[in-house]
Amino acid sequence: MKKQTFIQGTIILVVVGMIVKVLGLVNRMVIARLLTSEGIGIYMMVMPTFVLLISLAQLGFPIAISKLVSENNIKQRISNQTIVLKALRISLINSLLLITILLLSAKFLSFNLLNDKRTYYPILSLVFFVPLVSFSSIIKGYLHGYKIMGVPSYSQLIEQIVRITTSISLVIILLPYSIELAVCGAILSMSIGEAISLIYMIYRIKNKRSWNRIIKKRVENKTYEKNIIKDILTISLPATGSRLIGSLSHFFEPIIFSFAMISIGISSHYVTRIYGQITGYTISLLLVPSFLCVAVSIPLIPIISEAHTKKNSEKISHYFNLSIFLSYLSGGIFTIILTLYPNELMKLFFNTTDGVVFLSYMAPLFLFHYFQLPITSTLHAIDKAKSAMMNTLIGAAIKLFLIYILVSTPYINVHGLTTAIIINSIFVTVADFIVLSKTIKMKYNFKTIFTSIYLLIFTYLVGSLLKISQFISNAFINMFILIILYTGIVFLFNIGDIRKIKNQLINH
Structure with a gap:
């Protein structure tokens, strides 16, 4: 397994990310056509719970492990393999706890909060995904810390291919029985894809004999156990806090939206359908360039962590500016095309024009969102995760407040959701940038x-x-x-x- 430079790592992640994004869109296109607006509505009502579980299951491991490994490569305080073992222990306990909570709360969530009993079995289908995504995040963080971007990227590609194959197959098989079972099939395909991806990464590590070294370090580094766990949690919890706040915000989003719409006399079935249009079609299209932002941000964390350890502010400025510029390049052209040709793109990707009305004002302002991930990743790398978490918390509170106020206003209603999403994105991006500017003397x-x-x-x-x-x-x-x-x-x-x-x- 070969280490990559920032540019090489970014290019690998961009190319693979682009392929994965295209495959993901193809999958969404096919699934959207099979499930129709009703099925997509159920699917998207469950997605906030799915996103919340990912945040809780990963527990900030990708950032924490990547940062600790990259810093330890310079300081050589402990074995990097020991970091992985302790993280796996935390992951196992956390996964068991999450699975128990999910099983106990699924019925209340679907019947009382989402107001749609058809979401019950799809929510239960998420159980298998929890431990898989948790273990996978640790392995990815370990490899990213060594600046090995290829293996995690290829595993992501394998995951997407498996997911497409299984999701289409399961939806076609289960659709004749009921729409909710078909949605369950689409959700279960994510667990199958994640499992195959995890097996591939473990095989690649074992194939290079690194896995054997991980196991052998168990006894040798036992004295470091408490310090290592503390170090992992010190970094991972604030990082998780930011993601958790965002995920909780996303989790409560359909609940508040549903209550607000019903309060002005809108039926629950229409609410499910329109929410599916906004989040399943409009937001999905707006997030297309995000693969490059992710590709830039992943190798950014270990590089800036090393530069911060060496107090090299010039290097931090260089790579931060580079990451913002690359995010701008992809986000800029896509914003222009989406603003000018929303109908054509929506028809191309989803064979519908549902949700196009929201694109006309969301696309130009969504450019701020493409800067958010590189800025937040830089804050995590320079030990400002708590500040990022606070900005995310304030932004989430503003968004949820605005959703209820605006959506329950009759002449605004559904547009209140999209307006709140845009305001939240702009606020968090600007607030994070202000914190970064005060912490590091950037050269622009x-x-x-x-x-x-x-x-x-x-x-x-x-x-x-x-x-x-x-x-x-x-x-x-x-x-x-x-x-x-x-x-x-x-x-x-x-x-x-x-x-x-x-x-x-x-x-x-």
């Missing part, structure tokens, strides 16, 4: 900032002209022209020193 390249903004404006104006003039009637050809123009200008004017980035990739 204002030439890159202004040329990037001009690039976005110019490309949008050209796109608007193409659309209005109808010089080329095919929307997808226009999209392709805009992408070529956008990319060409970046390289022609060397925006963000893109040629140097390209040379670094080639030379390595």
Whole structure:
């Protein structure tokens, strides 16, 4: 297993992430067509619980293990393998606790909070996913700490392929029986995919004899047990706090939305359907470029952690600026295309125009969201996880408050949900950036900032002209022209020193 540089690791994650994202969209397209709006509504009502369980099961392990391993590679205080063993112990106890809570609360959650009894069995289907995602997150964090991005990325690709195959098969098999059983099939496919992914990573580690070293260190490092567990929890709990707050916010989102809509006389079946449209179609489309933000943020944590340990603020500034620029590149062009051609993209991906009305005002403002992950990852790497957690908490409180107030206002209703989501995203991104600016004296390249903004404006104006003039009637050809123009200008004017980035990739 080979270590990668930041650029190499990012490229691997981008390429694999792009493939996974495309496969995921294909899966959503097929599942959406099979389940229809009713089934997607049930599926999306369960998803907040799913996201919450992921946060609780992972317990911040990817960040904590990656950070501890990367720092320990410099300080050499303890064995990295010991860190993994102690994390696995915490994971086992945590998983058993979560499974028990889920089994006891599933009925109350579906019947009383989500107000839809059809979500009961889909919620129970999440039980198998808990231990799998927990163990998997530890292995991924261990590999990321060593700057090994390939194995976790390939495992993600394998997981997605298995998930697509099993989800389509199970939905087709179970759909004749009932819509909720078909949704259960789609959810169970995630557990199957995660299991195969975990087996692959363990095989790759064992194949390089690293796994045997992990086991042998058990007795040798027993004296470090208390300190290691404390170190893991010191990093993981604040990191979990941020994700947990976001997940709880997402968990309560459909509950509050449902109560607010019902309070103004809207039926529960319509609420389920419209919530499925917003979260299953609109938000899913807006999150398409997020794979690059994730790809940039994963290798960012160990690199900035090492730089922070060495008190190298110049290196921190360099990689932070690079991560923001790369996130901007992908998010910028997608924002333009989505703003200009929402109907065409929605029809292409989901064979429907449901949810298009929300894209018209969400797409331009959602650009803030693409910056959020690199900024938050940097805060975690420089030991500012608590500040990030507080910003997430305040943002979540604002979002949930606005959902109830705006949605229960008759002339706003469903648009209150999308408005609250956008306001939350902008607030958290700006608040995290303020904390970062106060902590680290960042150096910014204002030439890159202004040329990037001009690039976005110019490309949008050209796109608007193409659309209005109808010089080329095919929307997808226009999209392709805009992408070529956008990319060409970046390289022609060397925006963000893109040629140097390209040379670094080639030379390595």
